[in-house]
Each structure stands twice: as C-alpha cells, then as structure tokens.
Amino acid sequence: MPHELAAEAGTFRVLVPHGYVARMRPGDPHDPLLRQVLPVASEHTPADGFVADPVGDLAAESRPGLLHKYDGRVLLVLTGACAVNCRYCFRRHFPYESSTAGPREWQPALDTIAADESITEVILSGGDPLMLDDALLAECTAAIERIAHVRRLRIHTRLPIVIPERITDALAVMLNTRRLQTVVVLHANHANELDTTVASAIARLAHAGSLLLNQAVLLLGVNDSVAAQRELSERLIDLNVMPYYLHQLDRVAGAAHFEVPVAEGLEIVRQLRAELPGYAVPRYVQEVAGEPNKRVLA
Ligand SMILES: *Cc1c(COP(=O)(O)O)cnc(C)c1O
Numbered sequence: 001m002p003h004e005l006a007a008e009a010g011t012f013r014v015l016v017p018h019g020y021v022a023r024m025r026p027g028d029p030h031d032p033l034l035r036q037v038l039p040v041a042s043e044h045t046p047a048d049g050f051v052a053d054p055v056g057d058l059a060a061e062s063r064p065g066l067l068h069k070y071d072g073r074v075l076l077v078l079t080g081a082c083a084v085n086c087r088y089c090f091r092r093h094f095p096y097e098s099s100t101a102g103p104r105e106w107q108p109a110l111d112t113i114a115a116d117e118s119i120t121e122v123i124l125s126g127g128d129p130l131m132l133d134d135a136l137l138a139e140c141t142a143a144i145e146r147i148a149h150v151r152r153l154r155i156h157t158r159l160p161i162v163i164p165e166r167i168t169d170a171l172a173v174m175l176n177t178r179r180l181q182t183v184v185v186l187h188a189n190h191a192n193e194l195d196t197t198v199a200s201a202i203a204r205l206a207h208a209g210s211l212l213l214n215q216a217v218l219l220l221g222v223n224d225s226v227a228a229q230r231e232l233s234e235r236l237i238d239l240n241v242m243p244y245y246l247h248q249l250d251r252v253a254g255a256a257h258f259e260v261p262v263a264e265g266l267e268i269v270r271q272l273r274a275e276l277p278g279y280a281v282p283r284y285v286q287e288v289a290g291e292p293n294k295r296v297l298a
C-alpha cells in the first residue's frame with residue numbers, strides 16, 4: 001500500500017454511493033476511484049502550505065452562500081451536501097452552516113444579484129446543487145430567471161457521475177426549459193467513472209439542451225499520467241462533453257497526498273496537446289486567491 005489507511009475519517013466522513021463503488025476494480029488498492037474517496041492516515045498530518053480555505057472563499061462571500069470573485073459571474077452555494085465526499089475537496093473545511101443560501105434562504109443573495117446588472121451568469125455550486133429536490137431547484141431557478149440581466153445558469157455538479165439516476169428526464173427538461181442558457185459542468189477525474197449509466201445521464205442532459213463541460217482535478221495516483229488524461233478526454237468527447245478545466249490541486253489541509261507538482265502537470269498537458277485534437281485538451285488552471293480569474297497554466 002502506498003499509504004496507510006486512516007483509522008477514522010475525522011470530521012469529513014467517508015461517503016460513497018454504491019453505484020460508484022461498483023465501478024472500482026475489486027481488490028485493487030490502487031484503483032483510481034477508490035483513491036478519491038478513501039481516507040489515509042496522512043490526512044491528519046499538517047503539511048506546509050495546506051490550509052483550511054486555500055482559495056479565499058470566505059473573503060469573497062458577499063451574502064450567505066453568495067461568492068462573487070469574478071466579473072459577471074456569481075457562485076451560489078445552495079447546500080453543503082454532496083453525494084460523495086472526495087478526499088481532495090477544497091471545500092472540505094467550508095463552514096456550510098453559516099455560508100449556505102439554503103432552501104428559501106436565498107432571497108438576500110437573489111436581491112444582491114438583482115441589484116447588480118453586471119452579473120450575467122449564476123453558478124449553482126456547493127456542495128452539490130442537485131442534492132436539492134426538483135421542486136426546490138425549480139423554485140430557485142425560476143427566481144433566477146426572473147432577474148432580467150441574468151443570461152446563463154451554470155450548474156457545477158458531480159451527481160451525474162456518482163448517482164447518474166439522479167438525472168431524470170424531468171430534471172433535465174426542467175433545467176433547460178428556461179429563458180436562460182444552461183451550462184452543466186460535470187466533475188469526472190477518470191475514464192473509469194464514465195460507465196454506461198453515466199453516459200445515459202449525460203445523454204439526457206444533452207438531449208434537453210444543456211451545454212456540457214467537464215472539470216477535473218489533477219490527482220496523484222488517480223489521473224497523473226498522459227494515458228489517464230488522454231483516456232478521460234476521449235471518453236468525454238465520445239459522450240458529448242468538452243473537457244473544460246484541469247485544476248491544479250487547491251492546497252487544502254488533508255489533501256497533500258494528492259498533489260502533483262505543477263512542472264509535471266505542465267508536461268502532461270504539453271504531451272496531451274500533441275496527441276489530441278485541440279478541443280479535447282482541457283485548460284490547466286490554478287486558482288490563486290485575489291486574482292481576477294483562474295490562472296491559466298497551460
Ligand atoms: C471557478 C469559479 C467561478 C467560475 O470561473 P470560470 O473561469 O468562469 O469557470 C466563479 N466563481 C467562483 C467563486 C469560482 O471559484
């Protein structure tokens with residue numbers, strides 16, 4: 001074993017849907033899906049530079065649950081809940097109790113959006129916004145739609161990957177029948193995550209009219225090779241999804257064992273660019289607190 005398992009997961013508990021476990025290779029301790037969700041002992045060892053809020057989220061919060069970091073776009077945290085707890089998650093220490101625009105507590109955030117005509121895109125994030133039930137999502141998205149200067153609704157979600165059954169036809173249609181252009185940004189890190197059930201969920205979203213993108217995180221022992229990245233990109237394109245971002249790991253406390261040096265990431269992306277059509281190569285980005293956009297590394 002490359003890492004000793006943790007005796008307990010601490011406050012960020014282990015949470016993995018059965019269907020996701022079923023895509024792991026039985027008996028393989030190096031399985032790239034297993035590694036994303038399994039706590040290791042070193043999570044509890046402080047590592048230099050790895051902190052609770054690595055991307056300055058709390059400084060960017062203008063109303064409970066509303067993060068306004070970049071021009072034109074706001075990020076609305078509707079829930080702290082996820083269907084899976086990813087060990088590398090940069091929000092693993094996020095104070096969701098005080099920083100969530102929970103069901104029907106979103107009015108102050110919506111008022112702030114309505115009062116600022118520069119905001120043309122609302123990003124539902126979390127947690128995972130699709131953890132809310134359909135009725136609440138419909139209520140929230142309808143309220144966003146009523147703000148005339150908002151043009152796009154973006155949904156950052158890992159649910160189509162980890163519980164693809166969540167994406168019913170009814171949900172896909174509801175998210176896409178609005179005046180707003182719907183952009184769904186999936187979060188898959190490895191081709192093995194993208195089985196036929198996920199393909200069906202993605203097809204339902206695409207059929208309903210969503211623009212589909214994927215963001216991944218570069219993770220040691222999960223997808224830190226040209227082969228893994230290439231396979232992920234090709235599988236995504238097969239499924240009608242554009243690789244959007246490959247994120248350099250945010251240095252959140254407890255995730256040091258996932259870090260790949262930027263120099264290695266650059267080399268992987270350089271090789272990827274030589275092997276794949278341009279549209280299949282994600283932008284390699286890093287979030288640097290205080291910068292006006294995510295920093296493009298390659
Ligand atoms: C990443 C992020 C966005 C979206 O950035 P894009 O480059 O448009 O994908 C918006 N708001 C916050 C707070 C973010 O962290």
Ligand code: SF4
Pocket residue numbers: 081082083084085086089090091126127128158187
């Ligand atoms: S699904 Fe996203 S927000 Fe939830 S734990 Fe995983 S990376 Fe974090």
